[in-house]
Amino acid sequence: MSVSKPRMARATQRVLNDVTASPLLPAMFPALALGGFWLGGEPVLALLAIGVPLVWLAVLIGRAGRPAARTDPVTGLRLKEGFAERLEALLADCRSTGHTTVCFMIEVDDSAELTERFGGEACDRVADTLAARLRTAMRGSDSFVRLGDWRIGVVLSPLRRIDIETAVQMAARLQAELEEPVRIDRAPVYISACLGFCLAARAPDQSGAGLIEATVAALDEARRHGPGAIRAFSPDLQRNRIQRVALRDEVARALDDGQICAWYQPQISTETGRISGIEALARWRHPARGLIPPADFLPALEAAGLMERLGEVILFHALSTLRDLDRDGFDIPQVGVNFTETELRNPKLGQRLRWEIDRFNLAPDRLTIEILEHVVAGTPDDIVARNIADLAALGCAIDLDDFGTGHASITSLRRFAIDRLKIDRSFIVRCDTDPEQRRMVTMILSMAEKLGLDTLAEGVETLGENALLSQMGCGHVQGFGIAVPMPAENLAAWITDHNARIAPPPEITPLRGPARRKSP
Template sequence: MEAAPLPIAVFVVDAAGNIESWNKACEKMAGYTASDIRGSRLDRIISFDESGNCKAPSLPLTGECEATGHLTSNDGRRIPVRVTIAPQALDPDKPDSFSVIVAPRPGVMPPRYALIQDLPVTDIIEGLPCVFYVIDQSGHLLLWNRQLEAVLERTSEELPTINVQNFFDEKDALRSTENILDAFEHGSSSHEAELIGKFGKRTACLFNCARTSLGNVPCVFGTGLDISARKEAELSLLLRERAISCSVNAILISCCKNKEFPIEYVNPAFEQITGYTLDEIKGRDPRFMRVEGCDEQEHERIRDALQRHESVHAIVRNARKNGEIFWNDLRIDPVVNQEGEVTHFVGVINDITEAKHYERRLQHLAHHDPLTGLANRTLLHDRLGSAIEQAVHEHTLGALAFLDLDNFKYINDTFGHDAGDEVLREIAQRLRAGVRDEDTVARVGGDEFVLVINDQPSPAHVAELVERLRHSVSAPVTAEGNAILPGVSIGVSLFPRDGERAERVMRAADAAMYHAKTMGKNNCQFYSPELNQAVHDQLLLEASLSRAIRDDDMVVGYQPKVDLRSGKIVGAEALVRWRHPDKGIIPPDRFIPVAEATGLIVPLGELVLSKVCATLKEMRSDGAPDFVISVNLSARQLRQRQFVTRLGQMLAQHQVEPGSLELEVTESQLMDQPEEAVDVLEQLKGLGVRLSIDDFGTGYSSLSYLRKFPVDFIKIDRSFLSDVSIEGNGVITRAIIGLGHSLRMKVVAEGVETREQIAFLRDYDCDQMQGYYFSPPVPRDSLRQMVSKDTRLPD
């Protein structure tokens, strides 16, 4: 049987187009022998189509081109072919010769590679676990296997037309070409490079090339073994080696030999942390850095884990080369080979010396007051709990004393915070000096100290000790060049008599301390069962008040304000009362201090404001649009963030004109922090509400600040009207009226109960009055009736 034609033919022409060489594949395709065709011109056997990037090539030939045409065979057949003409770029000895590659177009020749089928090694080449190729001197493929098509993502028709340089990245193309030239020149070569597929697929290969010839056409054949997995493994190892080298943690690798662990490798971080170089310690056991006598249990754990070939984590102290001890957070893990044997151990050392020092400092700060160095609240609870347990177990007596400095805010405001801090430090030293080492002195607040006194023979001894401490603390303190005289109120509870739990004992001492405050300050009071009942009642009152506000058990009464000239009702003051389901009406002097102390004054104040706004809306509907209702504000309300904004929203919600609402603040509230007060009052004034100073004359107003406060009214405290017949009282009242008018404020007298007071106020041109002489506080509906009937002050 006649052999199948070769799929491609390659011959060589000179620049004039004369055929110089003709191989067996050409003979099979065209039917001409080499002797028949050598010396003939290119255009004798190939006629080019009119399409393509070259028609009949212009002679002499100058560069690479591609075209389609027809090959005229020896028997006259015209075979459709694709033609590639390229300079012999890979053969520097023939610069003016050109390779002509002729491949049958699809559908004309057999679909598989006839050349491979003719060879006895066809199956071997196709079955190779690598790419196989044959390249001529022009840099084009003559022969290849399926693996190369798959790697390059190209068809068999595409591959012969592309120069092999284009199968590589730009960075690899020149080097790969040089290696192919080496094979032409020296017979063989090898190199590594990435083949780039048509759609971007990258395959790292190890190429081995060897020189040969097909017929009389020199060429190079070779294989490319896919080494992508090896490259990935090499890169992974390189990255790990680089990571180990760059790690900020010290890394040590030791060998596992007969219960010994000689060092094989340490990274630069190890050398920097320990001061030892690899050359100095290679082959030594890592235990040479341990500090004898330290962390014995941890070292025992490490030894046991290594003998069992297990991982271990420990925190130990080691010595650097210079002898300095450092804390080491150590992690050791075994390395297992393919047979499952432990061959090495990897130790990771993290120098945590600074962290340890910081931890100790934090631990101290977590249990001690930074200003005085005394125990803080956390440590106090621990010490008190232990002291109570000991007292219960050993049937001894202990005491807990709460000390609160009297008027410490005045010290800060008068002498400055630095002086206040100096006073606190000096008092802390006096308290420490006045008790035993086994006792505890703590600072639990700005000016609050607590003593835990253990193992006392009797309450009398406790009283004597505490009184001695009170005298010591009350002695003058020199700070910032000033002699400051601090006072202290002390409350004492005894344990386990007053409680067997820390919380109960502390509450008892706290109650006794507040009792000392109410007794005039600068004294000492012991807790008693009667005081316990008072504390219990106080707690019940707090809980009940919270529920009362939530359940709206608060009622608002209104005491009318009367214009002293016309006698007409022009406004009212809102006064809140607590309607208790069991105890009836509770007056404000019982629950307002509780509300202030617990913060309940804020929701209570909002409740009152909401009720007042609803009443003002009804008054306007009744035909009294100019009626003004005043509401007392607490200092806590005044300092609430967004108070002005929320008040504006409430007025808008009830459709109340801001000028119908008057807010009363006491003189002492304003002078507590006058700069802040001016700012808040300006915001309220900008909202449009009216402002008044309540209880004027009972505080310590500064006239300079009084001029800055944007208030509309001042109210004379009832104490100045108790007996206006007394010359002193009358003088003060007249002065307040004159001062208010001179500052363009209206003056309101409260607590007016007699005709004599009315006459006095009218004589000195006071603007308004309120009091029982005209009316006590009345419910909302009664106030509306009085206004609608135009009830007036009798002449």
């Protein structure tokens, strides 16, 4: 079988590079000279004594003219500069030999939390440990690149063949190496990582940059389904990624154009049946596609970094709607607005809310701040805690949203001045027919009563659930069984209809005492 000239040239170049890179080569000069003298006398000796050092020097000068591969001082891995060019050369080699390769990208989950918890120096030690484990798990000829603080790329040296099943097994092995506990200050720390990979043959663009782009797309998909997820690149994944990028751009324009606004879902008092408040919820009325649910556009807004801007829009709509209802003579005690952790980390949040409330001439207790339970459960005494305390001191009510899903402690409930627990729908569904659900709701209501907290049940969908919650002493209910979210222009009609259907309390004639006998 003939060998192509390019392949022979590359092989010769690799051998020459390996030989000249060896630190033992200068020590071999005397042995080479002596061997040459024995075999060919003085002419060969002179040729070797002059020629070999000159050739070695020329190779070193040529190599010095090329930029050296930069390595990360912490892990010893190559840095990402020139990564695409190295992949390009590898792919060219694969095309000439009929071999193939695969690119993996691994990213540690919750990396920001790790850095905040342990500090930069400890995290560098962790990164070094993880890099050493990856090198141990793979072959010495495979390439490793540090692509970010917590992201590492792995490229296999050319293989005769590799399929998806084999690549998944290798990905799982890499992931398992990273998930072994790492000791920091003698304490074990458990780390998980997402991983995306792309077979070279499946990359849409058969270039180094194209393989990188496809692998990044697979990693992004794994992160969306993480922690600890593994995803392979596929054409469908690429199309979905393009659609998400397009949606991100479109949703940003929709927010500026006023297509995204607040819809309102009423909350009802179980004691009186009257409206105790309304919750403002973000909805997107697309001019062509109609109403788009929040689950479809909120991730795009978050990816675009526009959640704080969305909060400003919803707050403005909520307060203006409450003012309009007051003007029209409707008695709506309060409006609830959800605040994300990003908004709660704004040091000027309290100042902004004071200005907004004054702007609409409303009392602070007309605004309810809704905070997800996981934010309270995972928040130390920092700017978030101070902001919540400031808003409570201002007079705003504080609702703990999705209670039961975020593992907030009783200490957190007291520290954050929570006024009301919004019991998550997962506990409410079928509570009238499922004894286990009913026991869970009873426990939550009992705890809230002992802590002096009001309660609201989310996601009430049936008359049975509504009736049972009222009997159990839950203070308020909200859900599709009460009313679906509606635009501001529909609120007045719904409120009028609801108030008309509330049965007036029965008139009870006081019992008369026994007739007094007239005094003689």
